[in-house]
Amino acid sequence: MNNAVLAEGLAKRFGETRALDGVDLAVPAASVFGLLGPNGAGKTTAVRILATLLEPDAGHASVCGHDVVRDAHRVRQLVGLTGQYASVDEMLTGTENLLLIGRLVGQSRAEARSRARELLAGFDLTDAAHRAVKTYSGGMRRRLDLAASLVGRPRVLFLDEPTTGLDPRSRLDMWQIVRDLVADGVTVLLTTQYLEEADHLADEIAVVDQGQVIATGTPAQLKARTGAQPLVVRPADAADLPIVTSIVRDLTGTAPEVDGTTVTAAVTDPALLPAVVRRLDDADVLIAELALRDSSLDEVFLSLTGHKAEETSTPDLERTPA
Amino acid sequence: MTAAVALAPRVRPAEGLRQSLSLSWRTLVQVKHNPMELIDFSLQPIMFLLLFTYVFGGAVSGSPGDYLSFALPGIIVQNGLFGTLNTGVGLSNDLAKGVFDRLRALPIARWAPLTGRIMADTVKQAWAVALLLGLGAIMGFRVGTSFAGLLGAFGLLLFVALAFSWISVLVGVLVREPERVMVFGFAVMFPLTFVSNVFVPTDTMPGWLQAWVHVNPVTILANALRGLLVSGPVATPVLQTVLWAIGILLVFGPLSVRAFRKRT
Numbered sequence: 001m002n003n004a005v006l007a008e009g010l011a012k013r014f015g016e017t018r019a020l021d022g023v024d025l026a027v028p029a030a031s032v033f034g035l036l037g038p039n040g041a042g043k044t045t046a047v048r049i050l051a052t053l054l055e056p057d058a059g060h061a062s063v064c065g066h067d068v069v070r071d072a073h074r075v076r077q078l079v080g081l082t083g084q085y086a087s088v089d090e091m092l093t094g095t096e097n098l099l100l101i102g103r104l105v106g107q108s109r110a111e112a113r114s115r116a117r118e119l120l121a122g123f124d125l126t127d128a129a130h131r132a133v134k135t136y137s138g139g140m141r142r143r144l145d146l147a148a149s150l151v152g153r154p155r156v157l158f159l160d161e162p163t164t165g166l167d168p169r170s171r172l173d174m175w176q177i178v179r180d181l182v183a184d185g186v187t188v189l190l191t192t193q194y195l196e197e198a199d200h201l202a203d204e205i206a207v208v209d210q211g212q213v214i215a216t217g218t219p220a221q222l223k224a225r226t227g228a229q230p231l232v233v234r235p236a237d238a239a240d241l242p243i244v245t246s247i248v249r250d251l252t253g254t255a256p257e258v259d260g261t262t263v264t265a266a267v268t269d270p271a272l273l274p275a276v277v278r279r280l281d282d283a284d285v286l287i288a289e290l291a292l293r294d295s296s297l298d299e300v301f302l303s304l305t306g307h308k309a310e311e312t313s314t315p316d317l318e319r320t321p322a
Numbered sequence: 323m324t325a326a327v328a329l330a331p332r333v334r335p336a337e338g339l340r341q342s343l344s345l346s347w348r349t350l351v352q353v354k355h356n357p358m359e360l361i362d363f364s365l366q367p368i369m370f371l372l373l374f375t376y377v378f379g380g381a382v383s384g385s386p387g388d389y390l391s392f393a394l395p396g397i398i399v400q401n402g403l404f405g406t407l408n409t410g411v412g413l414s415n416d417l418a419k420g421v422f423d424r425l426r427a428l429p430i431a432r433w434a435p436l437t438g439r440i441m442a443d444t445v446k447q448a449w450a451v452a453l454l455l456g457l458g459a460i461m462g463f464r465v466g467t468s469f470a471g472l473l474g475a476f477g478l479l480l481f482v483a484l485a486f487s488w489i490s491v492l493v494g495v496l497v498r499e500p501e502r503v504m505v506f507g508f509a510v511m512f513p514l515t516f517v518s519n520v521f522v523p524t525d526t527m528p529g530w531l532q533a534w535v536h537v538n539p540v541t542i543l544a545n546a547l548r549g550l551l552v553s554g555p556v557a558t559p560v561l562q563t564v565l566w567a568i569g570i571l572l573v574f575g576p577l578s579v580r581a582f583r584k585r586t
Contacts, residue, residue: 051427066329074329076429087420091352103344104430106337132355148424 004029004156004187005050009059012045019045021211022059027156027189027204032182034202035191036301042211043191044084047158050189051081063156077105080149083160083191087145090134094125094144097133098151105152112151119147123177139170146177157181159190163197175201195298209305222300230298233276234262234289247279266303267292330429338431345425345438349412350445363408363446367401367454374521375461382522387462394458395475395547396520399540401450402479404511406487409443410494410503417585418500436582440487447483451476466552475550478563482543485567488574495581520544539566 005027012020020042027033035043048054050061052072060067066074088097095116102112120129123143128136133144142162149157159178163171178188178201192198198205199219207215207222215222231252235244238261248256248265251272256265273292280287333341353359374397379389416422416435425435455463455472465472493506517531518540524532535541543566546559 048423053423053426071331073332073429076427077329079427081424081427084420087424089348089352089421090419091355092348093355096348096351100344100348101424101428104341104425104428104434106429149427152428 002029003027005033005061005063005189007046007050007059007061010046010049010056010061011058012042012049012054012056018211020049020056023208023211023213025061025206025213027187029187030182030185031203032178032188032190032201034198034205035189035208036193036195036198036202036205037191037208038193041208043208044160045211046208047081047083047160047189047191051079051158052076053081077152078155080152080154080157081160082142082145082149082162083158084164088133088141088148091132093130093132094120094136094147095129097144097148101148101151107151115151119150123147139166139173142166142170142174143177146174150181154186156187156189159188161191161193163192163194171197195301207301207304214304215300225300229267229270230293231265231267231272231276232262232289232291232293233264233280233287236286236288240283240285243283243285244280247276247283247285251275251279262289333429333431335431338434338437341430341434342438342441345435346442346445349439349442363405363450364453366404367397367450368457370397370401371454371457371461378521390458390461390463391466391552392523392548393521394454394463395551396518396544398451398454398475398479398547399482399544400515400520401454402447402483403486403515403540404507405443405447405450406483406490407503407507407511408446408490409439409487410490410492410506411500412439412443413491413494414497414500414503417495418498436491436579440484440491443487444480444484447480448476451479467550471550471556474560475547478543478546478550478560482539482563482567485570485574488571488578491578492574492581495578495585514538515540518544539563539570542566 003026005025007023007025010020010023010025011018023042023046025033025035025046035046037043045054049056050063050068052068052075055069060069062068063075064078066078068075089100092100098116098119099112102115103109107115117126117129120126123146125140125144125147128140133141136144146159146162162178163174166174175197178190182188190197190201202219204218205216205222206213215225217225231248233244233248235241241258241261241263244263245256245258248263252265252267254265256263258264270292273290277290280290371394374393375386375390379386379393383389383392413436416425416439422435426432490503494500494503497503497506518535518538520540524535524541527535542559542562545554546556546563548554549556549559
């Protein structure tokens with residue numbers, strides 16, 4: 001058995017909402033596993049159960065062979081949690097936050113001090129070590145959050161949307177940190193609503209929607225599996241938009257996405273392209289752009305769920321076409 | 323999978339206590355960074371003591387000096403009860419900001435975050451009592467009993483504050499926004515502390531109000547502190563106070579812990 005994290009049939013409901021509805025996961029040791037899904041898909045609930053913060057209504061899960069409910073204390077000695085909801089104390093300095101956690105996990109004063117110094121240096125926070133966290137920028141805070149979850153040298157790290165709200169530069173820094181951790185043998189389970197992030201970081205991805213895992217595999221497998229490619233059509237004249245939309249709908253059989261004057265739809269048959277050209281020509285539509293792009297995880301998600309993944313993404317993160 | 327390090331199956335109580343101490347350090351060290359907080363929880367007792375003694379003192383007791391020995395024990399009680407709101411506000415803040423999630427994901431005793439906060443707030447309470455007694459002494463208040471009486475008053479107040487802070491914990495856990503704890507505080511603590519004999523003798527009030535004042539635990543605690551610090555009966559009010567505190571602990575302790583478990 002070489003799975004650092006194992007979950008079978010996890011279910012959790014909050015009132016009428018089924019946050020998790022039978023989730024199975026297997027995360028190989030020393031790998032990055034991505035839980036990908038839109039807001040409200042159940043990712044955070046899954047992480048909270050795995051990190052022992054919530055008990056599942058049904059199913060079970062283990063970390064390094066220890067049950068997260070029956071053996072929660074052992075699990076807590078093995079995991080670190082960073083995320084949207086696990087936070088550092090804003091009133092304390094960076095050093096104090098790390099010292100506190102060091103002391104709480106049983107380190108001596110001297111140990112805690114040297115571990116704090118080491119982590120702050122590693123996360124480029126030495127200069128801010130003695131400032132209250134409330135004066136930190138978003139990226140610095142997130143780095144300290146991550147440093148805080150590493151104080152006890154966890155074997156398994158849960159990162160709940162580690163880059164949500166970060167600027168592109170801080171996001172790249174965070175990705176590098178995650179790669180370094182995995183190189184050191186740490187198992188990372190991260191949740192994200194950014195397909196690009198899962199694509200770049202994860203060895204394996206589970207796509208989650210409405211409390212269920214709807215697909216798993218490597219990024220390459222997932223892309224190959226759906227085989228869908230985005231068809232992009234942009235008329236030269238915005239007045240032609242309704243005609244273009246209806247032609248694309250006719251040919252692909254799905255409702256296309258309209259963004260400004262660009263019409264996009266997922267297609268599985270490349271032979272569709274000539275047909276599109278013919279129909280547009282028949283309709284006397286002048287085209288500014290017409291292309292069949294390489295499939296990215298965006299299309300994978302769209303074809304798996306029937307809706308887009310980043311409907312609620314933050315505006316400061318621009319989507320990069322794959 | 324074999325673990326390289328031996329994992330403890332559970333937290334030993336002594337470790338839990340040490341963790342609580344670390345967590346109370348966390349609450350107290352914040353005062354160092356934000357000295358305004360010290361002023362925050364010092365200003366109200368100073369204001370109340372000065373205002374009531376010099377503004378109302380003459381009218382109520384004939385002279386500010388006489389009023390001081392009547393009102394100071396009561397103001398200590400009033401301030402102590404208001405002080406318990408800190409616990410709920412701090413707790414609610416930690417819950418709202420995710421600090422509790424971080425703590426609960428650590429291999430620490432489940433009760434450590436709660437006791438850590440209550441321990442820290444007890445230190446703040448002790449500070450406020452010392453501040454009131456110190457300022458009172460400057461204004462002319464003299465302990466009329468003994469050093470033992472002074473220690474007893476300290477101990478009793480801290481015990482009652484500890485009991486009442488469980489009400490605050492319950493409110494802090496139940497409300498979504500930390501500010502709501504203060505709203506609760508004003509809605510409950512003002513009537514509770516003012517409709518008592520903290521500031522004025524009971525016999526000046528209408529009869530129906532007197533009935534409540536007599537059973538109000540705030541009155542009983544104020545009487546106990548008067549007995550311990552100035553003069554008057556000690557045994558009965560102290561016993562009644564302790565019973566009240568135990569009752570509150572028995573009711574609100576389990577309720578709070580249950581609400582806390584449910585929320586987290």
